[in-house]
């Protein structure tokens with residue numbers, strides 16, 4: 001199925017969120033790899049949609065030495081128990097610790113609890129947009145199209 005993928009400003013944290021827009025059916029998915037915000041609009045029947053939205057409380061990027069990764073959008077406040085579960089997982093031998101990170105998002109602020117998020121992680125949406133436009137150029141008539149980069 002045809003979809004357009006592009007970045008837009010996250011309505012929750014203001015950084016860059018990624019959109020997967022199935023323009024033919026009206027289905028749409030938004031995920032923010034910075035704060036964990038997620039939105040989905042699924043087609044259930046013709047002209048009928050199911051909308052789900054979760055505010056982000058942070059993100060957890062777990063990468064195994066095999067290169068296989070698991071990305072978690074945290075949808076409830078991070079408790080001490082959850083932190084402990086993440087830390088225990090990070091200690092395992094098959095985990096590529098250098099590429100893992102855990103960030104919490106609380107009351108409008110980001111807190112890096114473990115690891116080093118990507119460079120793009122820290123950019124405001126405008127900075128991100130500028131970087132993508134410098135890198136890939138601006139497609140006249142499609143200025144809204146901003147590339148996706150984690």
Ligand SMILES: [Zn+2]
Pocket residue numbers: 010011012013014015016017032033034035036037056
């Ligand atoms: Zn966000």
